[in-house]
Amino acid sequence: MNAALKFLPHEHLKAWLEELAGTMRVLAPQKEGAAVVYRAFDPSREPELIRKPTESAKHILFPRSEALFAFHKKKAPFAPDSLNPDGSQAEKEEPATPAMELTPPEQPGPTVVFGMTGCDAGGVTTFDPVYGGRYQDPYYLQRREATVLIARACNEALSTCFCTWVGGDPANRRDADILATRLENGWLLEPLTERAERVLGSTLLGDAGEAEAREAEALHAKARAAIGEAPDLTGIEDALPALFDDKDFWWSESAACLACGACTYLCPTCHCFTITDEKAGLSGVRLRAWDTCMAALYTLEASGHNPRGQKAARLRNRVGHKFAYFLKNHQGRISCCGCGRCIKSCPSSVDIRRIVLNALKRAKGKEAANG
Ligand code: SF4
Ligand code: SF4
Numbered sequence: 001m002n003a004a005l006k007f008l009p010h011e012h013l014k015a016w017l018e019e020l021a022g023t024m025r026v027l028a029p030q031k032e033g034a035a036v037v038y039r040a041f042d043p044s045r046e047p048e049l050i051r052k053p054t055e056s057a058k059h060i061l062f063p064r065s066e067a068l069f070a071f072h073k074k075k076a077p078f079a080p081d082s083l084n085p086d087g088s089q090a091e092k093e094e095p096a097t098p099a100m101e102l103t104p105p106e107q108p109g110p111t112v113v114f115g116m117t118g119c120d121a122g123g124v125t126t127f128d129p130v131y132g133g134r135y136q137d138p139y140y141l142q143r144r145e146a147t148v149l150i151a152r153a154c155n156e157a158l159s160t161c162f163c164t165w166v167g168g169d170p171a172n173r174r175d176a177d178i179l180a181t182r183l184e185n186g187w188l189l190e191p192l193t194e195r196a197e198r199v200l201g202s203t204l205l206g207d208a209g210e211a212e213a214r215e216a217e218a219l220h221a222k223a224r225a226a227i228g229e230a231p232d233l234t235g236i237e238d239a240l241p242a243l244f245d246d247k248d249f250w251w252s253e254s255a256a257c258l259a260c261g262a263c264t265y266l267c268p269t270c271h272c273f274t275i276t277d278e279k280a281g282l283s284g285v286r287l288r289a290w291d292t293c294m295a296a297l298y299t300l301e302a303s304g305h306n307p308r309g310q311k312a313a314r315l316r317n318r319v320g321h322k323f324a325y326f327l328k329n330h331q332g333r334i335s336c337c338g339c340g341r342c343i344k345s346c347p348s349s350v351d352i353r354r355i356v357l358n359a360l361k362r363a364k365g366k367e368a369a370n371g
Helices: 010-021 116-131 137-145 194-198 210-227 236-242 245-256 262-266 312-329 341-345 352-367
Strands: 006-009 026-033 035-040 063-076 100-105 109-115 147-152 177-183 187-192 273-280 281-292
Touching: 010 026, 010 187, 109 116, 109 245, 109 352, 116 147, 147 194, 177 210, 187 210, 194 210, 194 262, 236 312, 236 352, 245 312, 262 341, 312 352, 341 352
Parallel strands: 026 109, 109 147, 147 177
Antiparallel strands: 006 187, 026 035, 063 100, 063 281, 177 187, 273 281
């Protein structure tokens, strides 16, 4: 028996989340129309813990739009021209620089996300080296530290799921703080990091035994088998740059793309943003909002030149960033967690798995042809 494992009977789930909501912000997947979205836990409703959320969980740590700070410009006080006693103009003092008041935004306090998919937890840890590495983003880091991620193991896999291709797993122990597995009679909670201690002190939780651990492992193995064997992606980080100038390849792969951007907005690992100042009078807010490299305006320069004016170039950048450039910058980590949302939601059936496999095949073919 593993003393660290906890067991929560199904009938106690809502009571436990309600108890947590007394001291922290609790989020869980919730049905909203035809979609499943991460929302504040509502005790009057059942969280949706079977269907895969339509959106990813990234907005919890990286909001769609957020105020970085509010600003208010204070005008310099009026300083009349002054004259010397003999009537001549006195030497002017340097005008006072107008003062700028900056007000930081309020940040959410302690938070727990219950029931995120393992791939969504993988999305979060893909963000970590971007916003917590060479460049430290205090907004992201504050939320990251305050948030406990409870990933639920996927007992079923969709035909679009491919987490195992990119280092993930339906029972993702690498990226979450707690792994929760839905068993027949309740949830098995496996703490994985120190953050887990913040939420596992409840008397509603009991200790779990070997039987529960075995039941969970059998479910995990079934989900892995449903995804099937992962292809070998070794060399993809070289294959994609090798095809950079292969216009035929990128035109063909991007032919169906409508440039709607759904793939990037739903993606748990896409992290581009734009910054604007919204100003009225002397006050305003500096805003950061999600942006998408699949949009033509993303790279439009003030001169009118656009280095990625064609959708083929934009798709090349999106796939290249996830499966080549990111790996080189971040110790071999692929910037895709295999959630499959971009495949499921693409109106034109553009499939990133197919592009990656085609790229590997084409680059190998070219290499062989060149001897
Ligand atoms: S979702 Fe599909 S059509 Fe829309 S931008 Fe992405 S690849 Fe293109
Ligand atoms: S690229 Fe597609 S499959 Fe990969 S993480 Fe983004 S949405 Fe999911």
